Amino acid sequence: MTCNGICNTYKANKPKEGGRYENGQKRCQTCEIFVYHDGLYCPCCKTQLRQSSRYIKLKEKAVPLIRL
Incomplete structure (x- = not known):
């Protein structure tokens, strides 16, 4: 798959507070x-979008672990 340039209309700016995935x-x-x-x-391009960070520290920050 290749980029067709349509995504520029959906492009998001970096938020002032919090992370990108949190917003x-x-x-x-x-x-x-x-x-x-x-x-x-x-x-x-019809590829699947990433909805969470790849980094462990940021994943833990976004979704806290439930410990029993």
Whole structure:
């Protein structure tokens, strides 16, 4: 899949407070940008959008672990 340039209309600016994923932004690995989009797939290249961070520290910050 390749970027068609349509994603520029969905491009999201960095939020002033909090992280990108916490504010509802998703990342497209193919287009290499963060987008505001309700679906699971990029409207430009149709690849699946990343909805959480790849880094363990940021994952724990976004979704706290429940310990029994």
